[in-house]
Amino acid sequence: MKSILIKNGQVIDPARGVNGRYDVAVTNGSITAIGQNLEPGDNHKVIDAAGKIVTPGFIDLHCHLRQPGAEQKETIYSGTRAAARGGFTAVCAMPNTDPAIDDRLSADFIKHTATTEGAVRVLPVGCITRGRRGERLAELGELAEAGVIGFSDDGSSVPSARLLKQAMEYARGLDLPVLEHCEEAGLAEGGQINEGIIATRLGLAGIPAAAEEMIIARDIALASLTGARLHLCHVSTRGGVAIIRQAKAKGVRVTAEVTPHHLTLTEERCLNYDTAAKVNPPLRTPDDVTALIDGINDGTINAIATDHAPHTDNDKCCEFALAPFGISGLETAFGSLMGLVAEGRVELNRIIECLTAAPAGIIGPGHGVTGSLTPGDPADIVILDTAMEWTVDTSQFASRGKNTPLAGEKLTGKVIMTIFGGDIIFRDTE
């Protein structure tokens, strides 16, 4: 169904400052009109969205689709369907696959598989260094030509400041951002959870907040030096937010993302050695969570990204220290974020902005995402019910990864329909 008229919904489109009751008309896969009392054409399917929120489809700046190399955890097929269930119509796929996405051939593989098997738009991220080994630059120009939206060795920082400086200089010439995972490897080595009292209680090695903060500081200094666009992935610490805030005030070209789990959960989730809560960067303290929320509210943190990291049950059902890091986050992102809205900590409009206009702005033009409902845009739309209560049932996940600390929890706020290019690709049937 490429032609749809969505009636009576509360349309929130932060990119254009729209927040009100409007109808949205989609014709042949594109947005054609937003207005009041629109009449359906002959071929329009009418959807009554009264009492619901209508927004641009969400854009995830940071997820792991695991293909190629770990298809038992996720594939582009399953991951994009998980995205659709979470309201995402575009996902940026991190390149820490096997092989890593470090040349044109591998980037083309992602794009081709996404086109033939994916349910939503997949935007590949290319490696900064070959094989993510942190030794030599990857084929950055070739990757840019293949359409990557930026470069990242996600999973680890580029260890050498000199090499990262060179990567930034090169990326600047390509007008693409460098997306950094911020963790000083030596300081974090062997760490399992946030360094602090919970780690002490559990007898686990900790990852100090300083491991993140010192790389954020280093990278900002290099971005300032090179003029490159720097995007900081999954910021998790109060100190990190403070450094970014200071850098932005000085005009450094830096943006940042935070995950739903770092905004809503704390390190206490790891008590009882719950490997579902083992994530990198680790869940931090309530004080860090408050700082991250402040960062969202004052614009220091630009976007919310899932860092969707699916693993099999087998991967996670083991000793805490042996379990891989990661939470399967695409399908619970909106519901968990709505808790912040219910508590009055973040406005709904700001949450939507962080999931739509902000990531689109970071990705930039030329990749087919606008994060807006502007007439002429592809009809990537999500319809939300902010009052719907639901229980996280991982058996219903489209993702192969059922690894979430939210399993069995009640959330309020659900994606009830996702439309991609005018096609309804997910409809909640509960």
Place this chain on the structure above:
Amino acid sequence: MTEATAPLETKSWHRRHILDVDDMSPEEFETIFRTADAMKDVLARPIRKVPALRGQMVVNMFYENSTRTRASFEIAAKNLSADVLNMTASASSVTKGESLTDTIRTLEALGANIIVMRHQLSGAPYLAARHSHAAIVNGGDGWHAHPTQALLDLYTIRERKGTFKGLRAVIVGDIRHSRVAHSNIWGMTRLGMQVTLCAPPTLLPYGLEKAGGMMPEVAVETDLDRAIQGADVVMTLRLQRERQQSGLLPSVGEYIRRYQVNETRLKKAATDALLMHPGPVNEDIELAASAAGGTASTIDRQVENGVAVRMAVLYLISGRQSEL
């Protein structure tokens, strides 16, 4: 059972696993201690054996080297007439695809009723307990907990001092990486003792100053000569040589100068202070040999009490309380 120790009121014992002492009530501690009293009577008999666990299989599954703890559990189980299976496993078996849960299921299929588990990774016994029909006894996991060591330490304090309330203990050494210290912190404070931790800052646990109820309130002191003043219990911990290699200490020599418990320092403790060590002792490193062999030392007594305490633990969780 001898008349002197009967009757044991253990009907209220409902705990299936012994994973740590952090959630034990004072009443549960006392039940274990009183049961250990009874076991000591058994150990005083010419034939140190009772049929309490006859027909039950106790598996000692040790993923990490241990002499004392394993031997102690083995003797304890045999004294209770259990069938005992000793197994050593290595972390490499995990990389070969054999998971801990696989191993637990196999042991259950082989008839294990109680699995005593030593593991180099914190939390491993909790994973085992979640997947096990057998009772799990934590024989020491990573840096986390060593509940039976704490129980035998506490039992020894009780035996010597008659009470816990108001006693002041100083625990000296690598507290950050010590499962013995962690369990003793919980046990001692739960029973009314005051605890001071003393170590170089690099060997102290993180976050104690903002524990927020996650750990008991303890005092922290980096100067041993101050910490030991008037202490009723001085507990020293084994110093792993790798702590120097990993940069946590400038040198073993400096550690000895600043943190070794010796007779001179021991004189600053209470006149009737107990000197404890979980063993094995690095003589003349964390503990001067002369002090280890002195009158304050309870080291041998701890080992001896370990058998009785472990018999008590196995007995209580076996569900055979009426059969002693």
